[in-house]
Amino acid sequence: MTKLLHSVKDENLKWRQANQHSQAKLKHARVLAEKALEAELKKKSVQLEHDINLLKTKHNAELSMFKTKCKQDIKDYKQYLVALDQLKSSIQASYTHLPEAVAFTIHHHAKYLLNKMWEAEDFEQKIQHEMELIRFMTTVHEDARLHLEGGSVESLPEKTLSLIQQQ
8 A cells, every 4th residue: 555655656756747847837827927917907907097087087178068058058048037027027118008917928928938948958949949939029029119109009919919829
């Protein structure tokens, strides 16, 4: 039994001696592969960090532009609301006998058109709604001007009310 054990050990030793060069080459190749992989990972890590920084910069620029656009949109919207309030005042000044509820209805309709324009997602829809609002406001001003100049015998802003009914 001891002889068998020594025989196996001798065979193992002979095999190791015979393959020592191959094992050393494999160990060396593994170390080189690990170092190459580590270098590649570092390179990719640096590239990813660079890409992330570029994306952050781009995102921050887009966010800043979006915030600026939103601030301008809010300013524009407020100016529209001021114009609509002036429109209501113009109606009330032109048609002194007009019930206040009618002036508010006209004003409310103009705000409705403004909000439709403002909330439109599609650019073409936005333009279409803007044209509706412009047409409506022009009609209101024209009715008021004609009434003040005595060119209209109507006691109500008929063209304006007609536009409201059509929509």
